Amino acid sequence: MGKVFWRKMRNQHFSDIAFMAVVYLGLTFALVACAYPVIYVVSASFSSSRAVASGEMWLFPKEISLEGYRLVFQNKTVYMGFVNSVFYVIMSVLIQLMTTMMAGFAFSRRELPGRTWFNLFFVITMFFGGGLIPTYLVYLKLGLVNTRWALLLPGISFSNIIIARTSISALPEDLFDCSKLDGCSYIRYLFRIVVPLSKPILAVFSLYTAVGVWNSYFGAMIYLRDQTKYPLQIFLRTILILNSTIDLEADLSSEDAVRMMQVFATMKYALIVVSTAPIICVYPFVQKHFVKGVMVGSLKG
Amino acid sequence: MKKKEVKRKLFSVLLTLCMTAGLIGCGQKQTGTEQTAGDPEPAAQQVQESPETSTQPEEGKAETGERPTLRIMAAENPPGYDLPTRINENDTVLWLEDQLGIDLEFELVPADVMAERITLAITSNDLPDIFYFFNGSVNKISASDRVKYGKAGLLLPIEDMLEESFPNLYAYVTEEEPDMLPKLYEADGHIYGTPYIQTLAHMSHPTKLWTNRMFLDALEMDMPETLDEYEAYLKGVIENDVNGNGDPNDEIGLMGIANDTTWYKFFMNAFVPTVNRTFAADLYIDNETDQVLCAQVQDGYREGLRWIHSLWEQGLVYEGSLTLTMDQAKTVYMSEDPAIGSLGFYAPFLLDQTCTAPTYALLEGQVPLSNDGQPAINMLVGDEPQVGRACGVITSACKDVEAAARFLDFHYTREGNNILTAGPDYEEEYVAAEPGELNAVGKQAYWRDYKVTQDDLWTSNHALPNFQIRFQPEDLYFAGVRDESAPATVLQDVTEILKKYESQEYSSISPSVSVSEENLTAVGDIQTQITSYNTQWETDFIVGNKSLDDDWDEYTDGLYGLGLQTVIDAYQEGYEVFLSNAG
Numbered sequence: 001m002g003k004v005f006w007r008k009m010r011n012q013h014f015s016d017i018a019f020m021a022v023v024y025l026g027l028t029f030a031l032v033a034c035a036y037p038v039i040y041v042v043s044a045s046f047s048s049s050r051a052v053a054s055g056e057m058w059l060f061p062k063e064i065s066l067e068g069y070r071l072v073f074q075n076k077t078v079y080m081g082f083v084n085s086v087f088y089v090i091m092s093v094l095i096q097l098m099t100t101m102m103a104g105f106a107f108s109r110r111e112l113p114g115r116t117w118f119n120l121f122f123v124i125t126m127f128f129g130g131g132l133i134p135t136y137l138v139y140l141k142l143g144l145v146n147t148r149w150a151l152l153l154p155g156i157s158f159s160n161i162i163i164a165r166t167s168i169s170a171l172p173e174d175l176f177d178c179s180k181l182d183g184c185s186y187i188r189y190l191f192r193i194v195v196p197l198s199k200p201i202l203a204v205f206s207l208y209t210a211v212g213v214w215n216s217y218f219g220a221m222i223y224l225r226d227q228t229k230y231p232l233q234i235f236l237r238t239i240l241i242l243n244s245t246i247d248l249e250a251d252l253s254s255e256d257a258v259r260m261m262q263v264f265a266t267m268k269y270a271l272i273v274v275s276t277a278p279i280i281c282v283y284p285f286v287q288k289h290f291v292k293g294v295m296v297g298s299l300k301g
Numbered sequence: 302m303k304k305k306e307v308k309r310k311l312f313s314v315l316l317t318l319c320m321t322a323g324l325i326g327c328g329q330k331q332t333g334t335e336q337t338a339g340d341p342e343p344a345a346q347q348v349q350e351s352p353e354t355s356t357q358p359e360e361g362k363a364e365t366g367e368r369p370t371l372r373i374m375a376a377e378n379p380p381g382y383d384l385p386t387r388i389n390e391n392d393t394v395l396w397l398e399d400q401l402g403i404d405l406e407f408e409l410v411p412a413d414v415m416a417e418r419i420t421l422a423i424t425s426n427d428l429p430d431i432f433y434f435f436n437g438s439v440n441k442i443s444a445s446d447r448v449k450y451g452k453a454g455l456l457l458p459i460e461d462m463l464e465e466s467f468p469n470l471y472a473y474v475t476e477e478e479p480d481m482l483p484k485l486y487e488a489d490g491h492i493y494g495t496p497y498i499q500t501l502a503h504m505s506h507p508t509k510l511w512t513n514r515m516f517l518d519a520l521e522m523d524m525p526e527t528l529d530e531y532e533a534y535l536k537g538v539i540e541n542d543v544n545g546n547g548d549p550n551d552e553i554g555l556m557g558i559a560n561d562t563t564w565y566k567f568f569m570n571a572f573v574p575t576v577n578r579t580f581a582a583d584l585y586i587d588n589e590t591d592q593v594l595c596a597q598v599q600d601g602y603r604e605g606l607r608w609i610h611s612l613w614e615q616g617l618v619y620e621g622s623l624t625l626t627m628d629q630a631k632t633v634y635m636s637e638d639p640a641i642g643s644l645g646f647y648a649p650f651l652l653d654q655t656c657t658a659p660t661y662a663l664l665e666g667q668v669p670l671s672n673d674g675q676p677a678i679n680m681l682v683g684d685e686p687q688v689g690r691a692c693g694v695i696t697s698a699c700k701d702v703e704a705a706a707r708f709l710d711f712h713y714t715r716e717g718n719n720i721l722t723a724g725p726d727y728e729e730e731y732v733a734a735e736p737g738e739l740n741a742v743g744k745q746a747y748w749r750d751y752k753v754t755q756d757d758l759w760t761s762n763h764a765l766p767n768f769q770i771r772f773q774p775e776d777l778y779f780a781g782v783r784d785e786s787a788p789a790t791v792l793q794d795v796t797e798i799l800k801k802y803e804s805q806e807y808s809s810i811s812p813s814v815s816v817s818e819e820n821l822t823a824v825g826d827i828q829t830q831i832t833s834y835n836t837q838w839e840t841d842f843i844v845g846n847k848s849l850d851d852d853w854d855e856y857t858d859g860l861y862g863l864g865l866q867t868v869i870d871a872y873q874e875g876y877e878v879f880l881s882n883a884g
């Protein structure tokens with residue numbers, strides 16, 4: 001393989017070689033910039049808090065310790081948050097796919113009466129929002145506050161509907177005409193023909209929605225009062241952010257303050273790994289469709 | 302085909318009409334008179350509820366149709382433990398409900414979103430019965446907001462019912478600590494909530510410094526009491542291998558961290574009363590004239606900066622003292638194991654068992670330093686005791702004010718505090734101290750040992766450690782017997798020093814004095830600008846980028862140009878209101 005490589009290089013013009021060298025250098029830099037934080041976090045999760053705090057651990061684990069994982073897995077809130085997050089992801093993806101495909105299909109049909117007006121109503125929502133307080137008031141009046149629906153319903157995005165519409169419009173109209181001749185209704189056409197042919201965009205929507213919902217926390221902090229419904233990210237956030245804002249001198253005796261800081265410092269990296277791993281595991285299953293699906297919204301030749 | 306098109310068009314028009322009707326229908330949902338902040342009329346008593354936030358008893362609790370229910374929005378502490386998810390099944394909460402005859406529905410909110418949640422609660426007229434903050438730092442209803450919401454009728458003033466409905470609190474603030482009652486009042490003359498209380502000497506003296514006892518002994522020096530002695534000590538640390546490791550270059554004289562000006566303002570007190578740990582305008586009260594003055598425009602402040610600059614020039618101050626964060630300081634400690642002569646900030650990581658650098662076992666609280674024969678200045682953050690106003694706030698949504706008062710008043714006894722901290726059977730959690738066994742401040746201790754740790758209390762869902770509104774007279778805070786064999790904690794050390802050391806005392810302006818509502822926004826803006834201004838100028842004076850002789854006038858003119866006099870006048874006005882409330 002080395003010989004083939006050098007033979008190819010010999011046949012290249014010098015400017016091409018230089019260009020490739022710069023490209024590879026840039027990509028290497030980007031790889032290090034992206035991969036190093038991930039490697040650091042994973043290594044830190046398997047290292048002692050002393051090694052991490054002192055700076056001795058900078059790439060590979062030092063003073064291997066599973067104390068962080070032990071603290072994470074023995075904490076019931078982590079399980080509760082994990083289950084909640086999984087629930088929100090699955091339900092949000094299902095709702096997102098259902099509504100996006102149905103709306104996208106409806107918009108793709110030229111015979112939809114009032115299509116222009118509906119389009120206008122939806123487009124307005126892309127540019128204007130009510131803000132936090134009016135939105136909260138709407139949720140309150142609809143009885144969504146402190147319910148799981150407050151986190152599930154708001155995920156519907158018109159930009160995804162536009163992408164779905166574009167993709168469905170690209171399907172041959174003859175397909176629909178033939179189906180209609182055979183007595184196929186709109187609903188049946190959507191679910192039996194359009195959806196199976198739209199796997200790439202379904203994969204894209206699923207992944208984007210799953211990642212977005214998995215990482216979100218703000219809606220839960222604002223609309224949920226019952227902490228048994230909180231997703232995992234809230235718990236992660238309190239560990240990472242509030243740990244540094246504890247008024248140690250006023251609040252606690254020194255020993256309590258140190259004990260709390262030690263616990264949080266130890267479980268911090270393990271909790272990041274535990275909360276990130278599921279999403280990383282999902283990606284390989286959708287990658288095949290993801291590359292195709294990402295280009296759906298682009299211009300076609 | 303035409304018929305089908307007509308049908309489709311009719312259908313779409315019908316659909317549009319239905320959507321519009323639905324939106325209008327949702328908007329018609331009213332639940333009585335609504336009130337938002339700024340309206341002059343008193344708020345309605347009705348609390349708007351959604352189906353899932355009903356105040357019906359939850360599963361696991363006895364049906365208590367006749368017991369009043371209090372909905373309490375509380376700041377979460379400690380973060381990260383699973384107490385918030387089980388708060389309503391907590392043993393102490395259940396016990397309290399039985400004792401007080403009240404159903405308690407806690408709604409815990411992360412402290413950093415408390416401000417947003419309060420705003421949403423007020424603007425949506427979805428107020429809880431009680432806002433509940435365990436101390437002043439999580440109390441996100443500012444003094445001006447309390448006055449504003451109080452005027453709108455959203456918060457209940459309690460000064461008229463204090464004696465009758467809050468007997469424990471009233472007894473404490475009138476008999477045991479009579480100086481405390483005036484501190485509870487807001488600028489408009491009302492009390493909008495019960496306070497958190499900490500009568501701890503070290504909290505009233507925020508500027509602290511620690512000096513390495515081991516190095517003092519190595520240099521055969523006594524604890525410095527004057528500026529000259531302190532400077533000589535730092536020189537001794539830098540010029541000698543005081544830690545005896547053969548490396549003469551790992552010694553650090555004085556170490557501080559960025560954004561905490563303690564490390565040099567401690568020394569300013571040898572020249573002019575100075576207390577602020579930030580770069581904001583540093584105000585204090587003149588003992589003789591009761592005038593509010595600003596330290597930063599006094600000649601003494603210039604001379605203090607000159608002395609600090611001379612330390613900097615001689616390399617006696619660690620170069621990272623103006624740039625290091627707390628995490629970076631910890632890394633320096635734990636990785637380089639430096640020999641630090643004097644520590645200018647409170648560093649809890651030094652109590653970390655994994656920390657191998659010089660710990661508080663070796664660091665001793667530095668006494669306030671005197672200059673040129675003048676008595677040292679001991680700067681107080683307001684005089685003792687520490688009070689945080691309105692941490693237990695009853696709102697206009699509360700249907701049973703008497704029940705809310707009983708719940709809040711429970712906090713203000715030593716017994717109540719012990720129960721909230723360690724559970725109803727707290728006496729079984731501790732080993733009682735023998736008569737004559739003293740605590741860290743030389744008084745009779747309550748406990749010799751704990752049977753359970755704070756971790757156990759948190760994870761067992763048995764008590765509310767550090768979650769309840771603070772009531773910490775000194776004897777409760779230092780409740781345990783002092784362990785003479787263990788190194789003194791930083792807080793005990795400072796308490797002893799400050800109590801025994803003779804000095805002249807001054808009071809700073811905060812926290813008892815508040816600015817009136819009309820001045821608050823302007824004062825806040827000016828202080829923000831002054832903070833940015835001083836961050837650059839004081840740093841430049843210390844490192845020598847600016848001259849204390851040639852540029853001083855420009856500096857002070859700049860402060861006045863930003864509105865310093867407005868700040869001083871606003872606080873003078875507030876202080877006079879405070880004095881009149883104090884009688």
